[in-house]
Amino acid sequence: MTRTRPALPIILAVLTLAAGAAGAQDAPAATDNIAAARNENGRYYTADDVPTFNIAKDGTIDWMTYSGFRRYHSECHVCHGPEGEGSSYAPALKKSAIEMDYYDFVDVVTNGRKKVNAAENSVMPAFGENVNVMCYLDDIYTYLKARGADALPRGRPAKKEAKSDAIKDAEKACLGHE
Ligand code: HEC
Numbered sequence: 001m002t003r004t005r006p007a008l009p010i011i012l013a014v015l016t017l018a019a020g021a022a023g024a025q026d027a028p029a030a031t032d033n034i035a036a037a038r039n040e041n042g043r044y045y046t047a048d049d050v051p052t053f054n055i056a057k058d059g060t061i062d063w064m065t066y067s068g069f070r071r072y073h074s075e076c077h078v079c080h081g082p083e084g085e086g087s088s089y090a091p092a093l094k095k096s097a098i099e100m101d102y103y104d105f106v107d108v109v110t111n112g113r114k115k116v117n118a119a120e121n122s123v124m125p126a127f128g129e130n131v132n133v134m135c136y137l138d139d140i141y142t143y144l145k146a147r148g149a150d151a152l153p154r155g156r157p158a159k160k161e162a163k164s165d166a167i168k169d170a171e172k173a174c175l176g177h178e
Contacts, residue, residue, distance in 0.1 A: 033098070034149050041166035043138070050102045051138040053146035059159050061152065063167060066160040068143025071136040075127075083154045084147045090124070097144035105141060109133065135174035 036044035036054040042063050044054040053065040072084065072093075079090040086092025097105065112126030127133040133140070146152035 033102075034145065042161060042164035043167065044142070051142050053142045053149075053151065055146065055151050061146070061157045061160050062142070063161045063163045064139045065142045065146050065152070066157050067136060067163075068139035068141070069157055071133070072140050072143055075130075075133050076140065084144045090122075093144045094148035096148075097141055098148035102141065106137060109137060109140075131175055135171060 033046055033048070033050060034052055035046060036052050037047040038045050039054065044052050044062055044064070046052050051064070054062040055065075072080075073082070076093065077083075079087060080093045081087040081090070084092060084094030084097070086095075100108075108124060110126065110128040113124040115122040143152070
């Protein structure tokens with residue numbers, strides 16, 4: 001009997017290690033809002049089906065993220081500052097895209113949000129009727145997420161994936177050109 005005693009703490013230690021390792025593997029999968037888990041005709045999604053960016057080792061970025069760079073700078077940067085960096089008037093969206101739930105992000109852009117009182121006059125307009133925003137909202141979101149994750153440097157992205165036929169078709173349908 002006495003010979004088995006020293007083994008118990010070792011077994012416990014091994015079990016604890018095994019549990020720790022399993023936990024470590026599970027945790028990022030449950031909370032990872034960034035890593036691309038699948039590519040659907042040039043659109044990338046996380047394991048939870050939330051749009052995300054994809055940047056290859058040679059720096060080639062996915063089309064949506066590239067498109068988001070352009071759309072952000074035509075529709076959002078006047079208030080939110082260049083490259084999602086924020087301004088004295090509106091928050092840094094590169095942070096919002098990481099910290100906010102995707103569906104909340106979409107909701108604020110669609111319906112707008114206001115903080116108007118004696119101390120503040122902060123108005124995010126509703127873009128729900130603006131096809132130049134709504135048809136490119138996932139593009140803008142993935143671009144901002146890439147900026148917030150420090151995966152994409154400032155400036156015009158150099159190398160990009162081709163625009164897939166599926167993305168072209170969806171864009172035409174969304175803009176009402178079909
Ligand atoms: C006219 C100025 C203006 C424009 C243009 C604008 N925003 Fe905003 N936005 C704001 C302000 C101000 C706020 C803060 C609102 C508040 O205090 O509730 C805001 C808030 C947001 C938020 C919530 C951020 C957070 O962390 O809570 C999101 C998301 C957002 N804007 C996305 C966009 C996107 C995407 C575009 C471009 C399509 C855009 N905004 C264009 C002024 C603007």
